[in-house]
Amino acid sequence: MECVKSKKQKVTTDDVKYMTGHFGDAFRRNEHKLDKEVERKGLVALRELLNGKVIESEKVANGHEGKLVKKFVKKIMSEHQREFLPLPKDLVGIDDHVAKVMNLADSRTMKSANTAYSEAQIIVIYGIGSIDKTTLATTIYKKLSNQFECRSFLNDIRETIKSKGIKYVQSLHISNLTKRSGHSEHISGIEPIQRICEKKKVLIFLDDVDHRDHLNNLIGGCTFESGSWIIITCRDKALLKSKxxxxxxxxxxxKYSLLLFSRYAFKGEQPPSELAALSSDIVATTGGLPLALVIIGSFLKGKDQSIRIETRVKLRKVPHTDVQQKLRISYDSLEYEEQQMFLDIACFFYWN
Structure with a gap:
């Protein structure tokens, strides 16, 4: 083990097992010198060796170490892809929502979650903007990902299609499903996606869909194998199909709002007793939006009392600028007539 760790001499498992090679020669030359301490270390070393995962490059891919590296990368990416999906570090109340979404699957599905599902599950998580739909869906995706070989995670579809077009998103989708290292817009369209997903157990996440055409262009006409999961997030319930x-x-x-706010504003589970009332007033202005709680809590971290009081007064009149920018996305997605109706209704509440 010392040779292996120091990298001064290559020792294979067969050398140790059968006492061959340089290791076997050295062992036999010095066998008479072994004392109890060496014997003890030897037993410990052998245990380490047996407990470790040892792969010899000569026995994989005919000794081509480049192919061995690629094989390892593929294996690691397959087993740990979910670790590369970013999530906020201070999640509050997410487990309750995950359990409820998982329960949407039929009871037969949940009885055999690690083998085969009774049918393909298409689940849509919807709600207003900045309410953490993506966080919830990503958490579920990571929870399920190690059960699927064929999977695709498409984040922020609405903005990506707006900036790069549907063909780009389709090609990225195809690349994810086929595990290609890169993607080309020359390979796009719903037909290749249908062929790839034909009778396969897949896990697909479509984030922030705002038009039914997006669904038609990414999963339309696909015949997924039983046990597949397709998770969709959107703001407009009208996009949903009955199935x-x-x-x-x-x-x-x-309760959860105050907890999340406290973690960012005070780095604790609750505000200091002297700031409890003020903190509750500030939290009440956020409408329970996680994004607003994080932004405002981060802004108030370390600020003195006068700034906290001033912030409370401002928030009662208008949301924080960063929160407004996020929420405006929902307003901008409305048709002109709907925007006018929204403004009329907003004025009604303002004057009352």
């Missing part, structure tokens, strides 16, 4: 199972993600309750 989809839906879950509305609502605002955080006051």
């Amino acid at each position: 989809y199972k839906e879950y509305e993600l609502e605002e955080m309750n006051l």
